[in-house]
Amino acid sequence: xxTIIDTRTTRAMRHPEKQARPETPAxxxxxxxxxRAPGSAGYNATLGIVKANGLTTVCQExxxxxxxxxxxxxxxxxxxxxxxxTRACAFCNVATGLPQPLDPTEPERVARAVxxxxxxxxxxxxxxxxxxxxxxxxxxxxxxxxxxxxxxSTTIEILTPDFMRKGDAAxxxxxxxxxxxNHNLETVPRLYLSIRPGARYYHSLRLLDRVKARDPxxxxxxxxxxxxxxxxxxxxxxxxDMRSAGVDFLTIGQYLQPTRRHAAVDRFVEPEExxxxxxxxxxxxxxxxxxxxxxxxxxxxxxxxxxxxTARNAQEAARAQGxxx
Numbered sequence: 104x105x106t107i108i109d110t111r112t113t114r115a116m117r118h119p120e121k122q123a124r125p126e127t128p129a130x131x132x133x134x135x136x137x138x139r140a141p142g143s144a145g146y147n148a149t150l151g152i153v154k155a156n157g158l159t160t161v162c163q164e165x166x167x168x169x170x171x172x173x174x175x176x177x178x179x180x181x182x183x184x185x186x187x188x189t190r191a192c193a194f195c196n197v198a199t200g201l202p203q204p205l206d207p208t209e210p211e212r213v214a215r216a217v218x219x220x221x222x223x224x225x226x227x228x229x230x231x232x233x234x235x236x237x238x239x240x241x242x243x244x245x246x247x248x249x250x251x252x253x254x255x256s257t258t259i260e261i262l263t264p265d266f267m268r269k270g271d272a273a274x275x276x277x278x279x280x281x282x283x284x285n286h287n288l289e290t291v292p293r294l295y296l297s298i299r300p301g302a303r304y305y306h307s308l309r310l311l312d313r314v315k316a317r318d319p320x321x322x323x324x325x326x327x328x329x330x331x332x333x334x335x336x337x338x339x340x341x342x343x344d345m346r347s348a349g350v351d352f353l354t355i356g357q358y359l360q361p362t363r364r365h366a367a368v369d370r371f372v373e374p375e376e377x378x379x380x381x382x383x384x385x386x387x388x389x390x391x392x393x394x395x396x397x398x399x400x401x402x403x404x405x406x407x408x409x410x411x412x413t414a415r416n417a418q419e420a421a422r423a424q425g426x427x428x
Contacts, residue, residue: 117196117198117199118191118198118199118362118364118365119199119200120191120199121191121362121364121365122364124364125364126363126364127360127363127364127366127367128363128367129360129363129368130368130370130371132359132371133371133373135373135374135396136357136359136371136396136397138397149220152216152219152220153216156212156213156215156216156219157212158181158212158213158216159181159182159183159185159186160180160181160182180226180227180228180262180401180404181213181216181217181225181226181227181228181246182197182228182229182230183209183213183227183228183229183239183242183243183246184202184205184209184229184230184232184239184242184243185202185203185205185206185230185232186198186230187199187200187201187202187203187230188200188202188230188231189201189202189230189231189232189233189234189301190231190233190301190302191300191301192289192298192299192300192301192302193297193298193299193300193365193366194289194290194298194299194328194331194358194361194365194366195361195365196361196362196365197230201234202230202232202234205232205235205239205242209242209246210242210245210246210248210249211249213227213246213249213250214246214249214250214252214253214254215253217250217253217254217257218253218254222254222257222405223256223257223258223405224257224258224259224260224404224405224408225250225257225258225259225260226260226261226262226285226400226401226404227243227246227247227250227259227260227261227262227281228261228262228263228400228401229243229262229263229264230264231264231265231301232264233267233268233301236269236272237266237269237272237275238264238266238267238269238272238273239264240266240269240272240273240274240275240276241272241275243261243263243275243276243279244275244276244278244279247259247261247276247279247280247281248279258282258283258405258408259281259282259283260281260282260283260285260324260401260404260408261276261281261283261284261285262285262286262287262400262401263276263284263285263286263310264286265286265302265303265306265307265310266310267302267303267306273310273313273314274313274317277313277314277317277318277321278317280318280321281321282321282322282408283321283322283323283324283352283408283411284311284314284321284322284323284324285323285324285325285326285352285400286307286310286311286314286323286324286325287307287325287326287327287354287400288304288307288308288325288326288327288341288344288345289302289326289327289328290327290328290331290333291327291333291334291337291338291340291341292304292305292337292341293333293337294331294332294333297366298331298366308344308345308348309348311323311325311345311348311349311350312347312348312349315348315349319349322351322352322390322408322411322412322415323348323349323350323351323352324350324351324352324353324354324400325345325350325352325353325354326353326354326355326356326398326399326400327341327353327354327355327356328355328356328357328358329355329356329357329358329372329377329380330357330358330368330369330370330371330372331358331366331368331369332369338355338380339383342383342384342387342389343387345389346387346388346389350389351389351390351391351411351415352389352390352391352392352393352407352411353384353389353391353392353393353394354392354393354394354398354399354400355377355380355381355384355392355393355394355395355398356394356395356396356397356398356399356402357371357372357396357397357398371396372396374395374396377394377395377396377398378394380394381393381394390411390414390415390418391407391410391411391414393407
């Protein structure tokens with residue numbers, strides 16, 4: 104059950120629901136997780152476009168470690184439907200509370216920013232909006248259509264909430280025909296109650312399966328964080344569950360604790376272990392896998408989409424040759 108906190112009385116606190124939690128020890132980051140602070144000319148130009156269009160980005164709200172690299176290349180992941188989420192996931196830095204009403208001008212503003220940045224591939228995500236009858240599905244679809252109208256050649260990747268208890272609302276988003284439909288499972292089923300308490304593992308899995316059932320040609324994508332206390336065997340089981348749902352693209356990255364009142368980092372997974380996960384996932388049949396300590400859902404999304412499309416074309420060509428023999 105989602106807990107909605109009225110931010111009109113708790114505006115000073117970003118995570119009011121976490122204030123009673125004890126602080127956990129902060130582990131020292133290993134060398135492979137240290138990144139350069141942002142501040143390049145390209146970064147500042149992207150920041151200017153974001154501010155000028157009154158946009159929110161998940162890069163800022165989630166304190167993404169890759170913001171300096173991505174923004175220096177004019178890549179920013181737009182976060183729609185406000186900057187306040189109705190969920191209180193233990194891993195997430197996005198503010199929790201009661202959101203403002205949807206802004207009907209947002210689709211146009213997002214589309215304009217995509218054109219101004221010259222994006223060939225854009226990633227759109229959102230907060231959870233349990234307060235809305237459709238979870239914000241119609242608004243999400245409006246954003247996709249606005250981008251299509253403004254920059255028809257831009258490929259669109261969406262990272263959606265789960266639309267839990269919203270009936271068939273997700274169909275509106277699927278029918279807007281983004282190029283990639285991403286919904287992250289985030290962690291293994293055993294850890295959902297402590298890490299993602301407002302969600303349900305099998306509901307999220309069914310959403311990914313629903314996308315493929317409604318539009319088999321649409322690429323689907325999902326991601327996992329590691330370093331939360333999961334076992335290797337549990338990660339491999341999630342891979343199998345994703346493949347059963349037809350997921351094409353898997354991302355795996357290191358969980359980083361936003362504050363000491365968020366879920367603690369159990370351990371820092373070494374790069375060699377990520378390479379092992381990637382090899383296993385490819386063997387299980389994923390078309391595309393990105394697994395590294397700094398992998399995030401939208402990191403290198405444009406380049407990865409090109410590789411994903413190439414992989415599908417090669418797969419289809421191989422199948423056609425097999426039929427012809």
